[in-house]
Amino acid sequence: MELVCPAGNLPSLKAAVDNGADAVYTGFRDETNARHFAGLNFNEKQIRTGLDYAHDRKVKVFVAINTYAQPSGWARWTAAVDRAADLGVDALILADLGVLDYAAERHPHINLHLSVQGSATNPAAIGFMHRHFGIRRVVVPRVLSLAQVASLIEKTEVPVEIFGFGSLCVMVEGRCLLSSYACGQSPNTFGACSPAAHVEWRDTPQGQETRLGGILIERRSHAEPAGYPTLCKGRYQVAGELRHAIEEPTSLNTLDILPDILAAGVSAIKVEGRQRSTRYVTQVTKVWREAIDACKRNPQSFRPKESWRQVLAQVSEGAQTTLGPYHRPWH
Amino acid sequence: MPMDSSPSSNRRPRLSLGPILYYWPRERVLDFYAEMLETPVDVIYLGETICSKRRLLRPEDYWELAERIAASGKEPVISTLALIESEGELKTLQRQCADERFLVEANDLAALEFLEGRAFVAGHSINLYNQRTLSFLAERGLERWVLPVELGRETAADLLGSRPSGVECELFAFGRLPLAYSARCFTAYNRNLGKDDCQFCCGDYPDGLLVSTQEDTPFLNLNGIQTQSATTHNLLPMLDEVMRLGVDLLRISPQSRHSAAIVEVFADCLTGDLEPAEATARLRSYAPSGLCDGYWRGQAGIAAETGARRD
Numbered sequence: 185m186e187l188v189c190p191a192g193n194l195p196s197l198k199a200a201v202d203n204g205a206d207a208v209y210t211g212f213r214d215e216t217n218a219r220h221f222a223g224l225n226f227n228e229k230q231i232r233t234g235l236d237y238a239h240d241r242k243v244k245v246f247v248a249i250n251t252y253a254q255p256s257g258w259a260r261w262t263a264a265v266d267r268a269a270d271l272g273v274d275a276l277i278l279a280d281l282g283v284l285d286y287a288a289e290r291h292p293h294i295n296l297h298l299s300v301q302g303s304a305t306n307p308a309a310i311g312f313m314h315r316h317f318g319i320r321r322v323v324v325p326r327v328l329s330l331a332q333v334a335s336l337i338e339k340t341e342v343p344v345e346i347f348g349f350g351s352l353c354v355m356v357e358g359r360c361l362l363s364s365y366a367c368g369q370s371p372n373t374f375g376a377c378s379p380a381a382h383v384e385w386r387d388t389p390q391g392q393e394t395r396l397g398g399i400l401i402e403r404r405s406h407a408e409p410a411g412y413p414t415l416c417k418g419r420y421q422v423a424g425e426l427r428h429a430i431e432e433p434t435s436l437n438t439l440d441i442l443p444d445i446l447a448a449g450v451s452a453i454k455v456e457g458r459q460r461s462t463r464y465v466t467q468v469t470k471v472w473r474e475a476i477d478a479c480k481r482n483p484q485s486f487r488p489k490e491s492w493r494q495v496l497a498q499v500s501e502g503a504q505t506t507l508g509p510y511h512r513p514w515h
Numbered sequence: 516m517p518m519d520s521s522p523s524s525n526r527r528p529r530l531s532l533g534p535i536l537y538y539w540p541r542e543r544v545l546d547f548y549a550e551m552l553e554t555p556v557d558v559i560y561l562g563e564t565i566c567s568k569r570r571l572l573r574p575e576d577y578w579e580l581a582e583r584i585a586a587s588g589k590e591p592v593i594s595t596l597a598l599i600e601s602e603g604e605l606k607t608l609q610r611q612c613a614d615e616r617f618l619v620e621a622n623d624l625a626a627l628e629f630l631e632g633r634a635f636v637a638g639h640s641i642n643l644y645n646q647r648t649l650s651f652l653a654e655r656g657l658e659r660w661v662l663p664v665e666l667g668r669e670t671a672a673d674l675l676g677s678r679p680s681g682v683e684c685e686l687f688a689f690g691r692l693p694l695a696y697s698a699r700c701f702t703a704y705n706r707n708l709g710k711d712d713c714q715f716c717c718g719d720y721p722d723g724l725l726v727s728t729q730e731d732t733p734f735l736n737l738n739g740i741q742t743q744s745a746t747t748h749n750l751l752p753m754l755d756e757v758m759r760l761g762v763d764l765l766r767i768s769p770q771s772r773h774s775a776a777i778v779e780v781f782a783d784c785l786t787g788d789l790e791p792a793e794a795t796a797r798l799r800s801y802a803p804s805g806l807c808d809g810y811w812r813g814q815a816g817i818a819a820e821t822g823a824r825r826d
Contacts, residue, residue: 252644254666255673282647302624303642306599308608309624312631316651327698332600355695355742356598359640361665362735365694365744365816368809370665372642397815400728420734421727422705429705429726429737430697509698515710 186452204473207244220375244274250299297321303358307339334448343451350456367397437505443483531558534594555782562594597622659683667813683763690768692744701737721771733804747802773801
């Protein structure tokens, strides 16, 4: 089982490589990838340096071009595919059917992975993508329980990658328009959920307010910690009650079920967080490398170490972590 | 592939009725379609698209309804589940796609696998954002696509301007916007129930469960695993533009009340018997949380040019 770690910049890429990632994933500096944040991602020179660094150490580099191209921007997506192919990266992580069709035709030798943004949650959807574009891996959306993941792996010939740690998308990735509904830009169209330019923080006598596109998505007392302002984790009024209507500010951590993940035949486990710091990448990669190695050595007696938990808790967003959809009661 | 190079024809779009997105009692569903048969709607999409646990009507019931709709001179289309996770869901989908009596609307990629090679519709939750995707699907049998709801007039015009010949374009023209799907059932979650013990509580909300901000602005609407907009998307004020672009169908999404009246308003505008401005004033009374149209104008979906947020 491969450990796939995030790299939002060159120092993070090196940190992931140095601390035991089997592969790192990156993106270019535009809306062709789903972490289109200011100051993040790679220009051509940086990615070349990163590729050499990783390849010298036998670590793979994947490039995410996993947003949806509209006609007016189409040339940027094909240019990104061509650039990544020419650089000799180990795989492209794609979502858009049109972009997949282009990449498969133009660069038939390149490994294509279906991004989580491609929204394939069952063997028929994966089969369709495999038959037409020869995808070599599928990253499945965070909607399946572990039992469903295991069953999926039995029924598809395409290796399956799952998210193991990091921020938790509650909706099927690639099919969530909440962000553009509030502010006009979504992961699909712009490569970011709740983009910073549309977020406002305001101190008021009622508490600290967070607005997205002018819409109040959270108001908390000054004592409560403020998380990344995704609108699905705010508090709203539902039937006269103030509550987290969609999800609490919690993040995903699957360390506790690592032996089950391994036993299910998962091919790769992904750490979310290209937008996070180099320190995050260093610490999370180190813990997950140790954990996977320990689990492979002896899955029966595997127990997450307390020191791992502490390290991960320090870098997790929000105070709590969850097994999320892998654990059926979450649904 | 041959392209449709003729100038936009200003042909009058047909009206369609989307699938019922909520969990209504069986009798109510049957009464609803009986009423719709009396309206000037041209195409009726039928089937459970949200949750496979909702089984008051089975695929057989929808086929029977579809026969009746076809006999009345309207076009039935079988619409399918938007998120396919389990083997049971996949089997039902496969059965729906194998029935060649009726056109089928794909709402998950899995349906494309089963429908390839025969005529099909791509629903708004199939991410068709560009010409290459449009051509790719057209080569595999796409007969009609519903524009993903977050796309606006600019992309619609680009796609319509170079669409493969014979492929129709449908717009989600009136209703609460379908915004997201999840593994979690949000209706059950907000009743403090698990999905596996949901007690079919979505049946208590014939138009979904309203979510408002902490300053009481209607924002979202929960419908099982689907999240919708609280405000009602309305493209009627843009009717002239939509016709100029050559859009073939306008979809009205069912709601528990006034659907027949909404269809009549759209039909009267299409025949020129009603001015879109006056029509929108009428539609506003059928949209309890206000109207929106921002997506079409390339803005936030919730934005409203027509001054239509809650009065």
